[in-house]
Amino acid sequence: MSGNAGAPLSTVGAQFPFVTPGGVLQSWALQFLQRLASGAGGTVQSFRTVFSSAQILAAKGGPVTVVAAPAAGNAIVVLQVVYEVAYRGVAYSGGPAALYYGSLAGPAAAAGDGSIFGAAASSILVVAGGVGLGRLANSAVAAQPIVWGIPSGGSAYSGGNGTGAVTVLYTTVTL
Numbered sequence: 001m002s003g004n005a006g007a008p009l010s011t012v013g014a015q016f017p018f019v020t021p022g023g024v025l026q027s028w029a030l031q032f033l034q035r036l037a038s039g040a041g042g043t044v045q046s047f048r049t050v051f052s053s054a055q056i057l058a059a060k061g062g063p064v065t066v067v068a069a070p071a072a073g074n075a076i077v078v079l080q081v082v083y084e085v086a087y088r089g090v091a092y093s094g095g096p097a098a099l100y101y102g103s104l105a106g107p108a109a110a111a112g113d114g115s116i117f118g119a120a121a122s123s124i125l126v127v128a129g130g131v132g133l134g135r136l137a138n139s140a141v142a143a144q145p146i147v148w149g150i151p152s153g154g155s156a157y158s159g160g161n162g163t164g165a166v167t168v169l170y171t172t173v174t175l
Contacts, residue, residue, distance in 0.1 A: 044079065048167040049148070053088075056117055056164055059097045060156035063104050063147035070172045075141040076101075076109070078129030080169040083113040085123050085162050092117040092160030095150060099129075099168070102144035104151040107136050110168075117157055117164055129170070138175045146170070 049066045067076055081099060098112035110129040148166055150156060 044169060044171055046167060046169050048165055051164045051166075053161050053163060056092060056157050056160065056162075059095070059148070060150040060154060063100070063149040065145045066099065066148045066166055067146035067168050067170060069143050069145040072143045074143065074172050074174055075138070076144070076146055076170050077173055078110045078146065078168055078170050080129050081110045081127050082165075082167040082169075083116045083125040083127070084165040084167075085117050085119055086164065087119060087122045088160075088162040090159060090161045091120045092157040092162070094118075094155035094157040096154070097148055097150045097157075099146050099148055099166070100151070101136070101141045101146065103147060104149045106144065106147075107140050108133050109146050113166070117160060117162070122162075129168075142175055 047067050049064065051064070055064065070076055078099060092115075094115075095117055096112040096115040097117075099109040100106040101109050110133075111127040114125055114127075116123055116125045146168060
């Protein structure tokens with residue numbers, strides 16, 4: 001796995017739809033995200049986790065931490081998630097995986113990957129973080145990492161051979 005935790009948004013590259021091909025964040029998007037984060041009390045950060053085929057196939061076996069836990073008394077607020085798959089000739093079946101607070105039994109942190117790993121072409125899926133997830137108790141999100149995986153009741157990914165990535169755009173708030 002690799003990441004760019006805390007990387008300036010202008011260097012994150014084409015991982016987000018509001019970034020130009022040259023990696024420059026469009027000014028309106030940066031202003032919007034900075035206002036959103038400052039209203040929540042934090043700064044906008046990003047982290048990208050790259051998955052091998054073996055990790056995608058093991059998504060139901062245990063969660064993968066995609067954003068480390070914040071300090072005690074703080075919580076991560078997911079602003080946007082970008083799911084990517086690099087198709088290598090065989091699509092995955094099963095899923096979908098999603099982001100959760102703490103563990104796969106924890107509350108949802110963002111919408112799922114929509115089984116993007118089942119796509120028969122290299123694809124990208126951008127979802128808003130936290131939209132429509134409802135109210136979450138501070139105790140459920142305080143000092144919890146953000147993890148990716150398939151919870152119980154979901155179907156394990158199988159059959160595919162591509163790679164993937166999830167990029168999380170987030171801020172941290174004091175509870």
